[in-house]
Amino acid sequence: MNDIAGTGQGTSMGAADAAAIMAESEKQARRRLRPDYRVTFAIWGVLWLVGYGITWLVVRGQHPVSGPAPATFAATVLISALVAAATVEQARDESGVRGRSVTLRRIFFASFLLGFAGMFTLEGTLARAGASRPVLIVFEAAAPILVIGLLYLARSAAGLDWPVAVLGAWMVVVAAVSGYAGPRAVWGIDALAVGLAFLATAALLTRLRRS
Numbered sequence: 125m126n127d128i129a130g131t132g133q134g135t136s137m138g139a140a141d142a143a144a145i146m147a148e149s150e151k152q153a154r155r156r157l158r159p160d161y162r163v164t165f166a167i168w169g170v171l172w173l174v175g176y177g178i179t180w181l182v183v184r185g186q187h188p189v190s191g192p193a194p195a196t197f198a199a200t201v202l203i204s205a206l207v208a209a210a211t212v213e214q215a216r217d218e219s220g221v222r223g224r225s226v227t228l229r230r231i232f233f234a235s236f237l238l239g240f241a242g243m244f245t246l247e248g249t250l251a252r253a254g255a256s257r258p259v260l261i262v263f264e265a266a267a268p269i270l271v272i273g274l275l276y277l278a279r280s281a282a283g284l285d286w287p288v289a290v291l292g293a294w295m296v297v298v299a300a301v302s303g304y305a306g307p308r309a310v311w312g313i314d315a316l317a318v319g320l321a322f323l324a325t326a327a328l329l330t331r332l333r334r335s
Contacts, residue, residue: 161288161325161326161329162326162329162330162333163326164326165291165322165323165325165326165329166322166323166326168322169319169320169321169322169323169326170319170323171319172315172318172319172322173315173316173319173320175199175315176265176311176312176314176315176318176319177311177312177315177319179192179196179265179311179315180308180309180311180312180315182196183261183307183308183311184308184309184311184312186308189257189258189261189307189308190257191257191258191260191261191264191307192261192264197264201240201268232275232279235275235278236271236275239271239274239275240268240271243267243268243271246263246267247260247263247264247267250263257307258306258307259307261307261310262303262306262307262310263303265302265303265307265310265311265314266298266299266300266302266303266310266314267299269295269298269299269302269314269318270295270296270299270300272292272295273291273292273293273294273295273296273298273299274292274296275292276288276289276291276292276295277289277292277293277295277296278292279292280292287325287328287329287332288325290325291321291322291325294317294321295318295321298313298314298317298318298321299314302314302317
């Protein structure tokens with residue numbers, strides 16, 4: 125009887141240990157598969173500071189203000205596009221190339237294209253409706269941030285990646301309120317608010333990974 129009881133107890137302990145090991149393995153696997161944006165965010169933080177910062181230096185000396193040249197605005201949009209594309213490509217490398225991951229990336233890219241297409245269309249609509257150049261300048265500064273912020277917020281919240289979701293929410297807030305500073309200062313405020321937010325998120329993700 126004692127042998128039978130001992131065997132049953134040993135089996136129960138073995139099952140409990142196996143369950144604990146499986147749970148820990150699953151936790152580690154999820155941690156490894158979660159996209160790692162630390163380097164990407166650090167690079168884009170610097171680029172955002174430089175790109176928007178240079179635009180601010182150009183615009184602040186204009187009297188009257190005419191905003192960035194078309195090539196400069198195109199470069200700003202390109203930076204925004206690279207931010208989104210690089211993030212998705214990194215997620216592809218780390219989260220897999222089949223099944224749900226492919227579907228999520230396709231949805232993200234479709235949202236990205238629609239967002240920027242809508243942004244350019246809306247700017248054309250505003251210009252046709254008679255919007256002044258200062259209004260369009262504010263739109264050009266804030267709209268790319270709004271598009272990227274919404275994409276980050278939606279994608280990261282769905283995956284419970286809270287640091288990146290907070291970054292997305294912050295970008296939405298910056299895009300919404302920075303225009304109150306006017307067509308000159310908006311570029312400098314966006315440079316600091318978004319560039320430093322990218323760098324801070326990269327540092328936070330590094331700390332979380334280490335812990």
